[in-house]
Amino acid sequence: MLAWGSLTKTDVIGAIVVIALLSVVPFVGSRYIVGIMTVALCYAIWASSWDFMSGLTGRENFGHSLFIGTGAYTAGFLNVSFGLSPWWGFPAAAIIAVLFSLIIGIPTLRLRGPYFALAMLSGAVVMQKLSIIFSETTGGQDGLNGLSPMLRSQVSAYYFTLVALVVTVIVLKFIALSPWGTILRAIRGDEATCQAAGINVNFYKISALMISAAFAGFGGALYANYQLQVGPDLFDVALSINIIIMVYVGGMGSIYGAVGGALLLIGLTEGLRSFSEYRLWVYTLILILILFFIPNGVIAPAWVRVREWIIGRSAAFTRRASA
Amino acid sequence: MSALLHVEGLTKRFGGLTAVKNVSFALEPGEITGILGPNGAGKTTLFNLLTGFMRPDRGTIGFDGVPLIGVAPHRIVNRGLARTFQLTRPFIGMTVVENVVVGCLAPRVRAEGHTEARARDMLDRVGLGAKANVMVDALSYGDLRRLEIARELVTRPKLLLLDEPFAGLGTSEIEPLAALIRELHKSEGLTILIIEHRLREFMQLVRRVIAMDFGEIIATGSPAEIVRHPRVIEAYIGRGGDDLEARLGVAPENARGIA
Ligand SMILES: Nc1ncnc2c1ncn2[C@@H]1O[C@H](COP(=O)(O)OP(=O)(O)O)[C@@H](O)[C@H]1O
Ligand SMILES: [Mg+2]
Numbered sequence: 001m002l003a004w005g006s007l008t009k010t011d012v013i014g015a016i017v018v019i020a021l022l023s024v025v026p027f028v029g030s031r032y033i034v035g036i037m038t039v040a041l042c043y044a045i046w047a048s049s050w051d052f053m054s055g056l057t058g059r060e061n062f063g064h065s066l067f068i069g070t071g072a073y074t075a076g077f078l079n080v081s082f083g084l085s086p087w088w089g090f091p092a093a094a095i096i097a098v099l100f101s102l103i104i105g106i107p108t109l110r111l112r113g114p115y116f117a118l119a120m121l122s123g124a125v126v127m128q129k130l131s132i133i134f135s136e137t138t139g140g141q142d143g144l145n146g147l148s149p150m151l152r153s154q155v156s157a158y159y160f161t162l163v164a165l166v167v168t169v170i171v172l173k174f175i176a177l178s179p180w181g182t183i184l185r186a187i188r189g190d191e192a193t194c195q196a197a198g199i200n201v202n203f204y205k206i207s208a209l210m211i212s213a214a215f216a217g218f219g220g221a222l223y224a225n226y227q228l229q230v231g232p233d234l235f236d237v238a239l240s241i242n243i244i245i246m247v248y249v250g251g252m253g254s255i256y257g258a259v260g261g262a263l264l265l266i267g268l269t270e271g272l273r274s275f276s277e278y279r280l281w282v283y284t285l286i287l288i289l290i291l292f293f294i295p296n297g298v299i300a301p302a303w304v305r306v307r308e309w310i311i312g313r314s315a316a317f318t319r320r321a322s323a
Numbered sequence: 324m325s326a327l328l329h330v331e332g333l334t335k336r337f338g339g340l341t342a343v344k345n346v347s348f349a350l351e352p353g354e355i356t357g358i359l360g361p362n363g364a365g366k367t368t369l370f371n372l373l374t375g376f377m378r379p380d381r382g383t384i385g386f387d388g389v390p391l392i393g394v395a396p397h398r399i400v401n402r403g404l405a406r407t408f409q410l411t412r413p414f415i416g417m418t419v420v421e422n423v424v425v426g427c428l429a430p431r432v433r434a435e436g437h438t439e440a441r442a443r444d445m446l447d448r449v450g451l452g453a454k455a456n457v458m459v460d461a462l463s464y465g466d467l468r469r470l471e472i473a474r475e476l477v478t479r480p481k482l483l484l485l486d487e488p489f490a491g492l493g494t495s496e497i498e499p500l501a502a503l504i505r506e507l508h509k510s511e512g513l514t515i516l517i518i519e520h521r522l523r524e525f526m527q528l529v530r531r532v533i534a535m536d537f538g539e540i541i542a543t544g545s546p547a548e549i550v551r552h553p554r555v556i557e558a559y560i561g562r563g564g565d566d567l568e569a570r571l572g573v574a575p576e577n578a579r580g581i582a
Pocket of ligand 1: 337340342360361362363364365366367368369
């Protein structure tokens with residue numbers, strides 16, 4: 001592994017602390033809180049998968065809901081229409097989402113300009129329209145209901161989602177720290193220079209989108225299997241935008257920042273319930289303040305500071321101990 | 324045909340403008356050659372054609388005995404033809420050594436492994452060893468040029484194209500960079516083609532100059548011959564009437580090259 005990209009011991013300890021905190025949620029929180037947190041973990045999977053493609057390569061994807069929605073509907077169809085076990089939904093959702101990523105990515109990622117971003121956006125919009133039009137198979141506005149639950153209790157669904165998130169982050173972070181990640185960040189820096197270094201830029205961009213789509217589709221199936229329902233709102237532009245904002249708030253290109261951004265914003269939405277009808281206004285104001293005054297995001301830069309502080313303290317401690 | 328690079332009848336039009344017009348030349352292995360011409364002469368376009376960033380309207384390019392037309396830029400690099408850009412655009416947000424590691428990851432050399440060690444060795448060679456861990460955003464223009472050369476050299480090119488490597492550099496930076504290029508040429512046996520719009524930088528560096536104007540080759544010869552060539556003088560004086568010395572960077576009467 002490359003030395004400058006490898007994790008410090010402090011990073012690993014930090015991750016373990018966060019996982020431990022998330023693990024105690026079912027012990028201290030109500031059913032309601034556990035439900036909210038399960039959804040938040042799904043958002044974290046979607047946000048980190050967006051960050052893997054767009055945060056690393058800089059090619060922004062304005063239609064991540066395309067992958068989430070196709071993944072969720074794939075899981076829904078297999079379960080409701082074909083009667084397959086909900087577990088089949090996960091690999092199938094990932095595969096179908098990857099197919100969509102190829103349909104959009106191959107023609108548009110080679111082009112400069114906004115074509116890729118717009119194609120993703122329109123892809124999601126078109127799929128939403130189709131899911132409403134073909135209501136006989138898709139259930140139209142109501143979507144597909146009555147998926148059979150994959151796990152019996154809500155708490156086990158929560159832990160399953162948490163494990164899925166941890167695996168997602170480990171895999172994406174591992175790739176981001178490998179030479180692959182170096183190449184993806186170089187593409188963000190300058191594509192022509194990357195080609196001049198002998199790198200097949202299109203191959204790496206398309207592969208990154210495929211990986212991003214696979215995890216987003218998987219996350220869509222996870223959400224469907226938790227809600228036991230899928231609907232056209234999963235293709236919403238608003239969902240895609242929400243995910244982008246989560247990554248911006250978390251800090252782009254770090255993967256774990258996206259997770260923090262998702263948890264923070266879902267938490268904020270819930271925390272603002274006491275503002276009742278002003279809730280959306282306050283939420284929007286806080287977002288604007290963050291995006292305006294902290295353009296690099298909150299979570300990832302904050303962790304970098306904390307890590308420096310911890311490393312500084314432990315170095316001082318070691319010095320004092322050896323003196 | 325022993326030439327490393329063989330260009331025949333290369334032509335590129337942009338709408339009504341012919342940026343490169345029927346250009347033919349050959350480079351022998353181990354040669355260090357200059358391309359001279361005023362701004363807009365078509366030098367950068369010629370490099371873009373040779374490296375696959377643009378497709379010519381007409382003409383052929385043979386490199387190491389195989390045709391290059393229609394081959395993607397990254398494939399051309401992996402066949403051993405590397406280039407730098409007139410405007411260097413490093414990988415912002417990455418360290419200096421990471422910038423070079425990307426070159427070590429090119430399929431042509433990736434199997435050699437030890438990417439970071441190779442990158443650091445190359446940085447030592449171009450005089451950037453001490454700045455390996457610095458963010459690239461903090462480098463001076465001269466250092467960026469060295470970085471770009473390092474990133475290309477790790478792909479082990481047979482032919483290196485340098486697009487105005489001295490442009491924008493102070494006089495104190497030019498001579499050390501020229502010395503580096505001479506050193507690389509000698510120790511690696513590297514074939515080099517350098518673009519410059521002033522002749523002065525070529526005097527101690529190249530044996531042969533190809534002069535271009537309006538997309539065409541107007542003269543070929545040693546720097547001392549080129550500076551006296553009537554069409555070169557016309558190309559440089561014809562523009563704005565400035566004196567030749569200021570535009571070429573060398574006075575014809577003082578021209579004494581290495582040839
Ligand atoms: N991509 C392009 N589209 C249109 N015209 C171009 C393009 N690139 C270069 N040109 C034109 O071609 C001519 C040669 O440009 P260039 O090769 O950059 O010259 P040089 O490098 O010798 O200064 C100029 O007139 C320039 O404006
Ligand atoms: Mg030029």
